Amino acid sequence: MRVVIADHPLITHKLTVLRDKHTPPPTFRLLVEELMMLLGYEATRDVRVEAVQIETPVAPTAGVRLSQPAPLIVPILRAGLGMLDGMVKMLPTAEVGFLGMKRDEQTLQPETYAERLPDDLSGRQCFVLDPMLATGGSLAAAVEFLFARGAEEVTAVCILGTPEGISALRDQVGDRSATLVLGALDQGLDEHAYIVPGLGDAGDRLYGTVG
């Protein structure tokens, strides 16, 4: 599995405001979308394109357009939903599938409570969105779901990750084709398996605490 950790002052600047516990939900939501667009540039580096001929007002020229089948974007509910608009702006012709997952805070095991994906993902490039890669359990389960449906390549985009999460995802992926793009690699996990220094519970900061 290829791991790309963004190293850009604008990303670090936006991440600093995102992490700040005083940042209110409206600003937090805006920053998650903006960070997704910046990370999307890196995540789509190998998006499949095909050659096209066009004419500018001055001369004919060669260009590219996104290939078919269109890429599939899969936000992991809830928190991944905050990244969806940013990614759709980068890939307007992509299709969108949904996975709803909740980590059991006692066992730390992910529970899948919703799924709306094509049955057959053969030959598809898939982009999975979740701001937080903590133990890696949720993202590993999501990526396995997509490979089990035939996905050829999976790119996961997370705003923050940990060494533990990378290692769990790498074990799950094995020798299949996957890339992980991170906004930052944090120190690790606290005793509740929260990312340190992290930003707290991303879903709660986006949408409020629902218990």
Ligand SMILES: O=P(O)(O)OC[C@H]1O[C@H](OP(=O)(O)OP(=O)(O)O)[C@H](O)[C@@H]1O
């Ligand atoms: O790497 P892991 O240890 O599995 O933890 C990360 C998961 O936890 C968070 O979701 P959460 O379960 O809080 O659901 P939510 O998005 O509804 O808040 C986060 O968005 C990831 O999906």
Ligand SMILES: O=c1cc[nH]c(=O)[nH]1
């Ligand atoms: O730090 C963490 C860990 C899991 N889920 C979150 O939203 N934040």
Ligand SMILES: [Mg+2]
């Ligand atoms: Mg949460």
